[in-house]
Structures are given as C-alpha cells and as structure tokens.
Amino acid sequence: MDADSWDPDLAGMRAAALRRDWPGLRERLGKIPDGQERTWLLASVADVAGIEGWIPAVIAAEPDSSLALLVSGARRVSWAWEARSALRAKHVSREQFQTFHERLRVAEEELYEVAEREPGWVAPWYFLQMSGRGLQVGQETARLRFEAAVSRCPGHPGAHEQQLQQVCAKWSGSHEEMHGFARTSMLKGPEGSPLGELVALAHLEHWLDLEGGEDAAYIRRPDVVAELHEAADRSVRHPAYERPRDWIPTFNTFAMAFSLAGERKAAGEFFTALEGRVTNFPWQYIDNDPTRAFTKWRAKARG
Incomplete structure (x- = not known):
C-alpha cells in the first residue's frame, strides 16, 4: 500500500x-x-x-x-x-x-x-x-x-478533485452541484483525459453520504452504472489515455466504484491492472484497513 x-x-x-x-x-x-x-x-x-x-x-x-x-x-x-x-x-x-x-x-x-x-x-x-x-x-x-x-x-x-470536494454536500455544496461539476469537467476535457475519474468520485461521495441500504441501492442504479461506464470509456479505457505518474490512485477509484456497483467484470479489469497496488483513498471509505477492503473486493470480482 x-x-x-x-x-x-x-x-x-x-x-x-x-x-x-x-x-x-x-x-x-x-x-x-x-x-x-x-x-x-x-x-x-x-x-x-x-x-x-x-x-x-x-x-x-x-x-x-x-x-x-x-x-x-x-x-x-x-x-x-x-x-x-x-x-x-x-x-x-x-x-x-x-x-x-x-x-x-x-x-x-x-x-x-x-x-x-x-x-x-x-x-x-x-x-x-x-x-x-x-x-x-x-x-x-x-x-x-x-x-x-x-x-x-x-x-x-x-x-479539479479539490474543487469537487469543495462542492460536495459535506462541505456546504450539494449532490446536484457535485455531479454537475464532475460531468461538465469530464466533457470539457479531451477524450482520454483522466478527468473522467471525477464522475466516479462524485458517485462514491454520494454513496458515502447515504444510510446503509440506501447507499447500495443508489450506486447499483442503472443510470449510475451507465455513468460509471461512460466515465471509464471516456478516460482510462479510451485509446488516447496515457497513464500519468499518478494513475494508480485513479484505477483504485474505478475498481472500488465498479465493485460497489456490482460490475464484477469491470472491477476485475482494474484490479488486474493494479497488480495488488492499493491506495488508502478511496478504500478507507469502506474499512480503516484499506488493504483488507481492497483484498475482499478483489476476491469478489474474481468470483
């Protein structure tokens, strides 16, 4: 880690x-x-x-x-x-x-x-x-x-990630403003830009803000799942994407988002690419031991 x-x-x-x-x-x-x-x-x-x-x-x-x-x-x-x-x-x-x-x-x-x-x-x-x-x-x-x-x-x-935090509900913003900022920023960037991660981060922040039961129902909604795939397709899965120095945190974000969304195949692709390299964020949202959370959800993705 x-x-x-x-x-x-x-x-x-x-x-x-x-x-x-x-x-x-x-x-x-x-x-x-x-x-x-x-x-x-x-x-x-x-x-x-x-x-x-x-x-x-x-x-x-x-x-x-x-x-x-x-x-x-x-x-x-x-x-x-x-x-x-x-x-x-x-x-x-x-x-x-x-x-x-x-x-x-x-x-x-x-x-x-x-x-x-x-x-x-x-x-x-x-x-x-x-x-x-x-x-x-x-x-x-x-x-x-x-x-x-x-x-x-x-x-x-x-x-952009700092501004996303700024407009989160927990920092006096709102879910609507947060999602709007994430999507607008992604679409303003060229295809292959890492800014697609903002969409995944916004959904994780929204998921985190909900009570147990509501959180799982939210992130598995068809429209949320579709937005996660769109974000990945436009950024990290796009042919124009070139892995920057800090690509590993981004892949951890998508691995967790797709895991929670029940998209095992998509999550598995990111886990495979990561080769066990886990970052504290965002897995700390699930467990105080990020490595334990990463390992648990990687096992689920692999069936």
Whole structure:
C-alpha cells in the first residue's frame, strides 16, 4: 500500500525528507516541472512527519528559495489536516480545530508568498484550495482559487478533485452541484483525459453520504452504472489515455466504484491492472484497513 514501492522518484524524495536532506530533496523536486506531477509528488512528500521541524531553518538559510517555502506550505496544510483528523466536524474537539486553523493560517501566508514570487506556478494554488476548504473561505473564494489553478494548468486533475470536494454536500455544496461539476469537467476535457475519474468520485461521495441500504441501492442504479461506464470509456479505457505518474490512485477509484456497483467484470479489469497496488483513498471509505477492503473486493470480482 506504500506509494514509495511503485514510484522510485517519490521514494527518493520521501527518504530525503525523512533524513532532513534538503539538497537531495531540492535536487529531485527541482527536476520536475511545475504541474500535476509536481503537485502530486509534493502532496505525498508533505505527508512525511517532521518536515515542519527542519524546513524553517532551510527557509532562513535560503530566503529566496520559492521551492523551500512551497514545501513548507504544503507540509503545513497536511500537518493541519492531521490535527483535525478525517472525522466529521461533530466528532472533532475545539482544541483540534484551533490547532487545525492555526496551522492553516501559517500555510496560507507561505503559499500566497510563493504565488506572488512565482506567478506561473500552479502548485501554490492547489494547496491553497486545500487550506481554503479547511478555513471555510466560502464558495466564491474557493472557486477563484480553483480558477487560478486551472488557468495555469488546464485540465489539472488534482485541482479539479479539490474543487469537487469543495462542492460536495459535506462541505456546504450539494449532490446536484457535485455531479454537475464532475460531468461538465469530464466533457470539457479531451477524450482520454483522466478527468473522467471525477464522475466516479462524485458517485462514491454520494454513496458515502447515504444510510446503509440506501447507499447500495443508489450506486447499483442503472443510470449510475451507465455513468460509471461512460466515465471509464471516456478516460482510462479510451485509446488516447496515457497513464500519468499518478494513475494508480485513479484505477483504485474505478475498481472500488465498479465493485460497489456490482460490475464484477469491470472491477476485475482494474484490479488486474493494479497488480495488488492499493491506495488508502478511496478504500478507507469502506474499512480503516484499506488493504483488507481492497483484498475482499478483489476476491469478489474474481468470483
């Protein structure tokens, strides 16, 4: 389940972060152009505990380094969400929320400074989408941050996924708005674009929001199943689709969506392609042990 095992570059970056090797991390990240790959790698590196302890000294030593400030901002966003936890708001304590907001405010200062220094970079705007949702900046400001991201990198999957979360019912949006955004974004993209995953993600979010019994009935509805197949056909199953660096999370999304929808053959194709490479998201929606959930549904798909 460890992403490091299927991406050598990411493994090297995370190892450098763990040993506080800024020159090593800087060299590896510096080779990746700003765009979807860099934001995905940064988001993964930002999960490494302890970066927040040593990166301030790097910034002090290299005050002109936008990359160091970006790493710090990205880590503080991840660190903030760690404090909040993935629980629904009613289960999060006042102290957790206070720490959450304090860390996000520092992250926003750093990320805005990066955005000012590097006006062409999409990465700071991607992480500002994440921090903004936590600070509840409102739908209009959130939309502007999304637009800032995609104006710099049209079709950026990560930015679209963050905006999808923003318009979910659990973040003051609605199922209608969420599905509308997912479908519109998919159709705006060219065939073979990874944006088809948004449709599957939207159906999983809708499924998650329903009570037991209603959830299974929903995701097995003929119209939902048809939309899942359309999304896969237009994106990951299309001849024009070229697997990007972060294709494995996308395949996990479709594997879970088709599994829940009762489409064993379709799910099986994705499980076969994954060769056991499981990601935390979205399987954590089913079980606190994503590997157990993945293994269970893979067995069902294989009959």
